[in-house]
Amino acid sequence: GVLYLLEHEEEYVFTLPSAYARSILTIPWVxxxxxxxxxxxxxxxxxxxxxxxxxxxxxxxxxxxxxVKHNPTNTIVCKAQGEWNGVxxxxxxxxxxxxxxxxxxxxxxxxxxxxxxxxxxxxR
Numbered sequence: 001g002v003l004y005l006l007e008h009e010e011e012y013v014f015t016l017p018s019a020y021a022r023s024i025l026t027i028p029w030v031x032x033x034x035x036x037x038x039x040x041x042x043x044x045x046x047x048x049x050x051x052x053x054x055x056x057x058x059x060x061x062x063x064x065x066x067x068v069k070h071n072p073t074n075t076i077v078c079k080a081q082g083e084w085n086g087v088x089x090x091x092x093x094x095x096x097x098x099x100x101x102x103x104x105x106x107x108x109x110x111x112x113x114x115x116x117x118x119x120x121x122x123x124r
Contacts, residue, residue: 014038017051031061032084044072051084062086 003012017032033053039046045068052063066080075093082088090098113122 010040010042012038012040017049020053022054044070045077046071064088 001014001016003014004010005012015035015037017036018034020031020033022029022031031053032051034051036049036051037046038049047066047068049064049066052065054061054063060083062083062085064080064082064084066078067076068078068080069076077093078090080088080090085102088100088102090100092098
């Protein structure tokens, strides 16, 4: 995928995690797993996000770890760990830490043009 941040003139190219269907004979649920790579050529930053799958016995679901790197200086500027749909802890290279609870973030509705104003190849 490609994400354009027009106000910053940045383009982020990223891969996507795999999705696994679990417990299809009981109550089914989807789990994300694998590595995601994110790169911005303009800024020189990249990130690797690892979606950890739940072990067969024990362990937690939805766990992620991540590392943000400034490629020109080969410096790791931030590490993150936690649950992608819960609490994430960020540790910066200066020792500062921040915690974000994704459940407490505001929900922002998508802005979508009315169907009548969409092109023939667009979809909601």
